[in-house]
Amino acid sequence: MSSPGSTVAVSKNGRRLLTGWFVFFLIFLYLPSVILLIFSFNSGTIPVFPLQSFTTKWYSEAWNDVELRDAFVRSIKVGIGTSVVATALGIITAYPLARRRFRGRNAMTAFALVPLVVPPVVVAVALLMLFRKGPHPIPLSLWTVLAGHVVISLPYCILLLVPRIASIDVRLEEAAQDLGASSFTTFRRVILPLITPAILSSFLIAFVVSIDEYAISSFLAANSVTYPVYLFGQIRQAEHLPPMIPVATVMLVVSFVLVMLAEIIRRRGDRRVGLAP
Amino acid sequence: MAATEVSEVVHAPPPSRRRRSRSLSTYLLLSPGVVVLLAFFVAPLYYVFLFSTGQRYQGVTKAAAFINGELTSFSWDRWSELLDSDVTVKALGASPSMPLWVLGLLAVALLAGALRGGRLPRYGRSVMVGSLVVLVVPFLTLPVGSSVARVVEITSENSSITLFFRSVSTSLTVSVVAVLMAFPVAYYLAFCRGKSKYTWLVIVIAPFLTSYLLRVLAFKVILTDDGLVNTALFDSGLRSDGNQVEWLLYTQFTVLLVLLYAWVPFVTLPIFVALENMDRRLLEAATDLGASRLRAFAKITLPIAAPGIVAAFLFVFIPTIGEFVTPQLVGGSKGYLFGSAIADDFGQNSDWQSGAVLALFLMGVVLVLTGATSRFLRATGGGT
Numbered sequence: 001m002s003s004p005g006s007t008v009a010v011s012k013n014g015r016r017l018l019t020g021w022f023v024f025f026l027i028f029l030y031l032p033s034v035i036l037l038i039f040s041f042n043s044g045t046i047p048v049f050p051l052q053s054f055t056t057k058w059y060s061e062a063w064n065d066v067e068l069r070d071a072f073v074r075s076i077k078v079g080i081g082t083s084v085v086a087t088a089l090g091i092i093t094a095y096p097l098a099r100r101r102f103r104g105r106n107a108m109t110a111f112a113l114v115p116l117v118v119p120p121v122v123v124a125v126a127l128l129m130l131f132r133k134g135p136h137p138i139p140l141s142l143w144t145v146l147a148g149h150v151v152i153s154l155p156y157c158i159l160l161l162v163p164r165i166a167s168i169d170v171r172l173e174e175a176a177q178d179l180g181a182s183s184f185t186t187f188r189r190v191i192l193p194l195i196t197p198a199i200l201s202s203f204l205i206a207f208v209v210s211i212d213e214y215a216i217s218s219f220l221a222a223n224s225v226t227y228p229v230y231l232f233g234q235i236r237q238a239e240h241l242p243p244m245i246p247v248a249t250v251m252l253v254v255s256f257v258l259v260m261l262a263e264i265i266r267r268r269g270d271r272r273v274g275l276a277p
Numbered sequence: 278m279a280a281t282e283v284s285e286v287v288h289a290p291p292p293s294r295r296r297r298s299r300s301l302s303t304y305l306l307l308s309p310g311v312v313v314l315l316a317f318f319v320a321p322l323y324y325v326f327l328f329s330t331g332q333r334y335q336g337v338t339k340a341a342a343f344i345n346g347e348l349t350s351f352s353w354d355r356w357s358e359l360l361d362s363d364v365t366v367k368a369l370g371a372s373p374s375m376p377l378w379v380l381g382l383l384a385v386a387l388l389a390g391a392l393r394g395g396r397l398p399r400y401g402r403s404v405m406v407g408s409l410v411v412l413v414v415p416f417l418t419l420p421v422g423s424s425v426a427r428v429v430e431i432t433s434e435n436s437s438i439t440l441f442f443r444s445v446s447t448s449l450t451v452s453v454v455a456v457l458m459a460f461p462v463a464y465y466l467a468f469c470r471g472k473s474k475y476t477w478l479v480i481v482i483a484p485f486l487t488s489y490l491l492r493v494l495a496f497k498v499i500l501t502d503d504g505l506v507n508t509a510l511f512d513s514g515l516r517s518d519g520n521q522v523e524w525l526l527y528t529q530f531t532v533l534l535v536l537l538y539a540w541v542p543f544v545t546l547p548i549f550v551a552l553e554n555m556d557r558r559l560l561e562a563a564t565d566l567g568a569s570r571l572r573a574f575a576k577i578t579l580p581i582a583a584p585g586i587v588a589a590f591l592f593v594f595i596p597t598i599g600e601f602v603t604p605q606l607v608g609g610s611k612g613y614l615f616g617s618a619i620a621d622d623f624g625q626n627s628d629w630q631s632g633a634v635l636a637l638f639l640m641g642v643v644l645v646l647t648g649a650t651s652r653f654l655r656a657t658g659g660g661t
Contacts, residue, residue, distance in 0.1 A: 008560040009468040009578070011570060018465040025462050029484050029542060032495030035505060039498060093310035100303040112310060115318055117647045119599025121616050122636045125623050126321030129633070133333055134324060147317045154310070183302060205486075212488045214602050219623065228490050235494050236606065245498075248491040255487040263479045 033252050040246040059246040068230060068247065075211050075227035078142055082149040083206035089150070090157030090202055095191070097158070098165035099173075109162075116155040120215040123152060128219045140222035148216035153206040160205060164198035165191065201262040208255060322640075329355055329633035347630055355634045362435035364442075368415065368428065377438060380431075387412040388649055416446035417453065420530035424611075437618045437635055443529075444598055444615035451533060452593040455541045456548070456586055463548035463585075464578075467555075478549060485542040493606050496535050500525040500607070527609025535603050540596070544589040551585025552578070587650055595643055615639065 010018065043055035062068060096102070097109055115123065127148050131138045138144060168191065176186040192199075217226040225233075231247070234240040327333040331348025339349050348354060360378045390408030395401045415429035431442040462481065466474045484492065499505040502521045510516040524530055555578065563573040601616030608614070619639065622632025 007468065008557070008564050008570075008573070009464075014570075015465075015469055018461055018469060021461045022465050025458065025541075026481070028538070029481065032492060032499060032538070033484070033487075035498060036491070036495045089310045089313060092306045096303040096306045100300070102300055102303050108307060108311075111314065115314075117595050117643060118640055119596065119616070119643060121599045121601055121619055122325075122640050123318070123321070125619065125632060125636050126325045127317065128623060129324040129328055129333075129629065130317075130321040133328075133335070134320070150313060151317045154313070208486050212490070214490060228488070231490050231494075232602070232606070235490070235497065241494075241497075244494065248488070248494055252487050252491055256483055259483045259486045260479065267475075 033249075036245055036252065037249050039242075040249040044242075058242050061243045062246045065243060068227075068243075071225050071227045071230035074142055074221075074224055078145050078149060078217075078226060079207045079211040081146045082153055082210035083203045085146070085150050086153045086157050086206040087199060087202045089154055090161050090206075091195075091199065093154075094158050094161035094165055095187070098162045099170075112158050113155045115151050120152060120213070123148060124216040124219040127151075127216065131220065140220050142221070142224050142226075144220040145217050145224075145226065148220055149206075149210040149213055152213070152216065153209040156205050156209060157202040160202045161195065161198050164195050168194050197265045197268055200265045204258055204262040204265075208258060212255075322637075325633045325637055328630050329637055331355065331630060335627070335629050355630055359435065359437070359634050359638060362433055362438055364431060364433045364438060367430040367432070377433070377435075384412070385645070388646070392649055413449060413453065416442075416449040418446050418450040418529070418533065420524075420528070420533060425529050437615070437631075440613060440618050441615045441638075443613075444600070447529070447533060447536070447614060448594050448597040448600075451536045451540065451597055452590045454537055455544045455593050456589050458537075458541055459544040459589065460548055460582075460586070463545050463552055466545075467549055467552035478545065481545050482542050485540070489539055490602070490606075492539060493535055493603060496531070496538065497526065497607060500531060500534075502526070526607060528611050529608065532604055532608040532612040532614070535607050536597050536600065539603070540593045544593055547588040547592060548582060548585045551582045551588075555581045584652075591647065591650060595647065598643060599639055 038051070040058060041054050041056065043052045043057070093112055097105065097112070127144065128140075131140060131144050172190050172194075173186050176190050177183070181189065212228060213226075214228040214232060218229050218232070221229055231244060234244050324333065331350055331352045331354065334342035334347040334349055336342025336345055336347055336349075343349050360381075361376050363374045364377050364380050365372050365374045366380070387408040390404050391412055394404035394408055397404055415427070417428065419426045427446060432439050433442075466477055466481075470477060497504075501507075502523070502525075504525070506525055507516070507521040510522065516522065559577050559581075560573050563577055564570070568576065599616045599619070600614055601620045604612040604614045604617050615635070616639075619632055619635045622628045622635065626632075
């Protein structure tokens with residue numbers, strides 16, 4: 001029982017096995033990305049072994065690909081739009097869900113989270129039907145993509161924000177109101193500063209969801225293809241693969257950094273409201 | 278909460294007015310979110326319904342739609358086409374046929390048995406385990422070279438339904454394997470790691486939040502005829518040059534592998550949360566009372582982690598059942614799934630009414646499953 005490394009939950013050997021599995025698991029998760037990184041500097045025209053000489057030409061080729069750059073700019077636009085709108089909607093929806101007791105609160109929560117459990121392809125074709133054949137047909141554009149992205153990222157924002165708002169001590173709000181602050185002032189001066197970290201991570205998550213979204217963009221973007229749609233078209237053909245790999249590498253690194261950033265911010269926020277990390 | 282209400286009453290002289298203005302502002306705050314969801318989520322789904330019942334059509338005029346074989350007035354024809362089509366279940370040498378809706382009722386009954394069977398006064402446990410086994414095991418897929426082996430093969434004259442069951446079995450297999458792979462990881466993080474466990478958890482989950490397409494692309498590089506796996510086999514002399522393993526790419530195996538790879542990081546989270554919230558003293562008490570580690574695990578840890586496991590399962594099953602991107606990229610014609618059928622109806626086939634039926638059918642299946650198991654999702658904080 002008291003042998004080193006052994007606890008009530010795991011024996012010493014069990015721990016070794018689990019550690020081994022964990023290492024294997026991490027390799028399984030990260031190996032493909034590492035391989036992409038290696039191939040992004042390989043001079044061969046098709047991504048196969050053996051490796052040829054070191055080159056950065058794919059990076060410059062990708063950089064000079066006008067279509068790719070356009071698609072990328074569109075994705076960033078939609079991503080920023082989505083994160084701003086979804087986070088704003090998320091805050092004003094999450095606040096009553098976390099704080100107020102009202103009839104239909106559970107139903108409202110379920111309603112706001114339902115898009116999470118509807119397969120994206122269904123959301124995509126549904127929006128396509130509404131925009132094309134609805135009472136007021138709307139030409140497909142980045143705006144229609146934005147609408148779809150807001151719907152699917154809103155649940156993530158709400159899931160992030162509700163527990164954070166709920167964890168704020170109610171007495172802080174009561175104190176502010178007793179001292180004469182209006183509801184709005186209380187919200188702006190007490191709640192908002194305390195949930196800033198959650199707002200930032202909700203912003204980042206919505207951005208990550210939007211920038212990686214394929215199903216909705218592919219149905220609703222028409223000619224203004226976003227970056228995943230463009231990428232999808234390219235990686236179906238082997239000869240277009242190499243310039244995509246550096247893009248992939250850069251994107252993987254960037255989104256990894258964003259995710260880590262969101263986590264660090266979130267944890268700092270937890271500490272601020274006095275929760276364990 | 279009760280204390281809060283009391284203090285509110287004490288501090289606010291006319292309580293009713295304050296309560297009323299608060300409830301007004303509550304609904305005011307909720308309204309923008311509701312409007313957006315109504316406009317871009319409920320209304321679109323209503324249109325899918327209108328299309329699926331022939332109340333809307335693609336043709337510019339009614340005559341044009343009629344010539345194209347579309348329904349031009351309200352009817353359930355498209356639905357009955359789908360639900361009445363015969364399904365053949367090939368299992369253990371027998372191959373009975375039945376309409377799809379009969380099979381659906383059977384599935385719902387089994388689901389009810391698996392979720393509620395435990396409450397029966399007698400044989401509860403056997404009913405529960407039995408229904409679960411009958412519900413899950415037939416669909417498990419074992420990739421064998423370029424084809425796959427299943428306990429039960431479900432086919433239909435309606436190709437969409439054949440694809441639906443292939444999707445179910447793919448998603449189910451991916452979800453089960455993902456849970457089996459992720460459970461030890463979550464267990465390790467929760468019980469063997471000190472403060473660093475949260476950092477490791479983020480490192481495990483991070484790949485999930487990076488671009489999905491790019492991770493698929495990475496697998497394409499690894500699995501092609503001259504990819505990493507085949508080169509390694511050539512170099513180690515296990516395979517002669519030019520005699521590569523052909524089923525690595527563009528088969529159902531590839532789809533299974535890539536989906537598993539894509540979703541397994543995320544599965545760790547709900548299981549970890551369930552294990553992390555467990556009261557460790559329960560295990561100590563069990564060992565003090567003489568239970569072995571294995572027994573303590575089976576009798577305490579596993580039941581407590583069960584909601585997390587179910588949630589993890591659903592977190593994979595729901596998004597993968599409508600999957601159409603992965604099959605297109607790495608599945609080839611053999612990896613075609615139900616999501617691809619829906620996407621095709623709105624793409625090259627341009628048959629929106631059939632596509633609408635398939636989309637609503639898929640959504641219905643997912644919602645029934647989520648509704649039935651929502652208490653598990655709530656238990657891990659994933660839901661509410």
